[in-house]
Amino acid sequence: MKTILLFFSCYYSIIIFSQKSDSLKKNQHFELSFxxxxxxxxxxxxxxxxxxxxxVVPTSSMLFFVQFRPQKIIRIPVFFNLPTESKQFLxxxxxxxxxxxxxxxxxxxxxxxxxKIDEKSKIECEIGxxxxxxxTTNKSVLISPIIAGxxxxxxxxxxxxxxxxxxxxxxxxxxxxxxxxxxx
Numbered sequence: 001m002k003t004i005l006l007f008f009s010c011y012y013s014i015i016i017f018s019q020k021s022d023s024l025k026k027n028q029h030f031e032l033s034f035x036x037x038x039x040x041x042x043x044x045x046x047x048x049x050x051x052x053x054x055x056v057v058p059t060s061s062m063l064f065f066v067q068f069r070p071q072k073i074i075r076i077p078v079f080f081n082l083p084t085e086s087k088q089f090l091x092x093x094x095x096x097x098x099x100x101x102x103x104x105x106x107x108x109x110x111x112x113x114x115x116k117i118d119e120k121s122k123i124e125c126e127i128g129x130x131x132x133x134x135x136t137t138n139k140s141v142l143i144s145p146i147i148a149g150x151x152x153x154x155x156x157x158x159x160x161x162x163x164x165x166x167x168x169x170x171x172x173x174x175x176x177x178x179x180x181x182x183x184x
Contacts, residue, residue, distance in 0.1 A: 029070070031160060035063040035179015037081055057088040059100050063177055073111040075126055080104050105132030105146065124152045132168065144170025150177065158183045 037060075061083040068076040083100030090096075107130030115123045127149030134142040150164025163178040 029068060029184075031065075031067040031069070031181050031183045033063075033065045033067075033160060033162070033179050033181020035065060035162070035177055035181075037061050037063045037166075037175050037177040057090065058176075059087050060084050061100070061102075063179055065179065065181065067109075075109040075111065075128070076106065077109055077130065078106045079130075099137045101134050101136050103132045103134050105130050107131055107146070107148075109148070121153070121155050124154065126150060126152070130166075132170075134171065142170060144168045148177075154183070 061081045064080040066078045081103040086097040087100050109126045109128030112125045130146040132144050146168045148166035150162045152162045154160050160181045166175045
């Protein structure tokens with residue numbers, strides 16, 4: 001995995017420094033969106049839960065997402081995940097709840113490719129490393145590295161719909177994300 005990240009970092013560094021100018025419109029440097037994310041339990045915890053014959057219910061949260069786009073292929077996302085429910089486990093027919101932790105994060109993402117659909121529509125794929133601060137229930141903060149990517153469907157000058165996935169190495173958890181936003 002480290003080799004893949006190193007490859008993409010080197011590849012896009014070469015592309016960035018070889019570009020003379022950026023074709024990004026001057027008034028479109030930010031994306032602001034609101035979405036939803038589902039966080040899944042870690043695989044280490046999942047093994048423990050399987051021995052007790054239980055089922056894990058994904059945790060829903062609101063996703064507040066802002067992305068600065070200084071160049072055409074570089075994006076700097078900042079996000080805040082606010083859980084809307086507790087973590088839930090179904091153990092032997094009984095529903096158990098545990099408080100969910102809010103998360104704040106940022107990082108660097110790169111546009112991998114773009115496909116034009118028509119004059120006003122296109123699809124983009126972006127991926128990159130992020131870091132998150134997880135505010136736990138005992139008032140401590142965990143720092144967790146993340147790899148995340150999303151596919152953006154854009155229509156017109158500023159409408160964006162997206163869906164994507166993330167994997168948090170620090171807590172060994174997988175997540176799904178989706179939402180809509182605007183570019184300005």
